[in-house]
Amino acid sequence: MSGTSWAEPAALGTQVAVFNSFAILGILLLTLIVATAHFSAKVHRNELWFRHLIAWIIYDVAFILLLGRQEDAVLPFGLCVFQASLIYAVPTYATLSAFSFVADLYIRLSSIVLGKRKIRPALNKFLVNMPFFVLLGVFTEALVLVQDPSAVGFEQRHLYCHVTTTTQSLISGGIIVATGLVIFPLEICIAIMMYRNWRPFRGYSGHRIFLTTFIRVVLFTIISMLGVGLSSLSIGSPTAPKPYWARLIFTIIPVVAAITFGSQEDIMRSWIFWREPPPADDEDDDVCHGIESGPTF
Template sequence: MKEFSHKGRHRSHMSLRFLSTAPLAAFFHPDSLLMSVIWSRGVERPLVSQNIIAFDVLASLGIVSVTAVFVPAVFSPRIRRSATWFGMLTSWLVYSLSYVLLFGRQFSMKFPPHGLCMLQAILVYVMPPLCSVATTCFTIDFFLKISKVKIQGKKIGYKTGKFIIALPWASGLVIAIEAILVINDDTAVTLDPNHFYCHITNSIPTMVNIGILCLCSLIVIPLEIYTGILLYRNWAVIKNSNGKNAHVALSTLVRLILFSFIVSLAIALTLFTATHLGKFVAAWGIVLVTLPIFSAICFGTQQDLLNVWLFWRRPSSSKGSDIDGQRPKDVEG
């Protein structure tokens, strides 16, 4: 019996060997002090999963990375960004936060508090389409700046500016109401088989979200292509007005296209998952929490933002560009 127990313990340690260098893995190891304290308080022995650890680490990294981009843009006078840019980053930050509501509870075999589980289930259905609409509105705002502000010398209308700022959150409110109406009993909300997060068992919200994501893609992709054509045809005009604006516009367009490609892959995985509603694919959950990280990489690696963190280097003398963003107060009628 001792030999069998020793072999079983050895296999358990072997299964977590690849995480031996990860600090969080040590905290969630079955023999760790943290787990001992949790079990001593009457919580049933958890279902230890490497996937849960990976999910929580990536979700936390998403919060940190988006915050690292968002905070300097808010407080640094050298960084100028549009209201739609801030709205997009805010949506991705809330998106990341929605997936960590069960942090520390996923390892227990007990069902999490129903109220908390219901809140997370609503958020995880609201935030993906909200983020998609926010990214679409940022793309539209960028297109309007290229086509009107820099080429035709016009300002974006006050009402138009306010509309594209409010649209993502208004759509999120509508989706939240729809999700609440779908949750008609306690069995409509449950924990996914991998213990990542709570979700709604009804397939209607999933299908609605897929429709919104596909619609946003149908808007964004042609708009990005047309924006690229406008940049190409009017490159000399934009460059003559402000040489920095031309390069920033091209850089922003490339970042948008790259991020749209990543989101398109996520949509493809969504469609795959939708055809396997009876099975929860662990890879799908991992992809969900990596999207904010990609958004931070795509939109947070511009020179003015990097200069804030690389404070020991001599900063650039420029204060940003009107193409990649204006403060909300600069949007005039």
């Protein structure tokens, strides 16, 4: 099993510490946001929103499985190949969770401005479960494709384990790119639908929450797709450039997710517990009642 690194020991230790710090920060922030939305009476989010943020928590956890062992010369093969396979799978889980959330926004907006029926239970179940099954599929594929134990080992800076063959990274990167080719046109369709139906959309009591949520989703998907997609294509490729910043992107993006979704007004307001809450907002009350009054985000 390979385990070499060209970096100086001091520089290597600093790079590992920074990488781990961003991963741990992302886990803590995202967990705080999910817990806030779950327990707060004034924050209302649907299942796909929770699934999307939880996907980024799982993504971050995959990168710190070796915490405390990253300076070892050699790792047990089983542990290393498990983490490597999981790292190829978690980017697809996060990006497909984003697709499911955006698809749900599209369907819910259609029900508001076009009077179409709300999302069917079977479709909702598909959007909820599909990213997880793809995660399992990619993880299994990455694991099965490891034929040579010597191809599994630390990446150059001992940040995590990878496989030096290209097949796993190409499959993972291909799924991410394909998801981007679907999710970006879908976001454009949502923007066009809101523009063409602005008056009925403005008449919906929860339009402000929908609009701010949509804008945040668009900005974050652009950042995450570019960052994770480009970085995923270089994982494990012996010929791809391997600058440190390209590796650091992996653990920075979940922090960006936490800032993007955790800075919404209702979540921020729930943290300022020492201030007197504002008068009840009819818009917030309507949002929590579902499709008939408006979608829950």
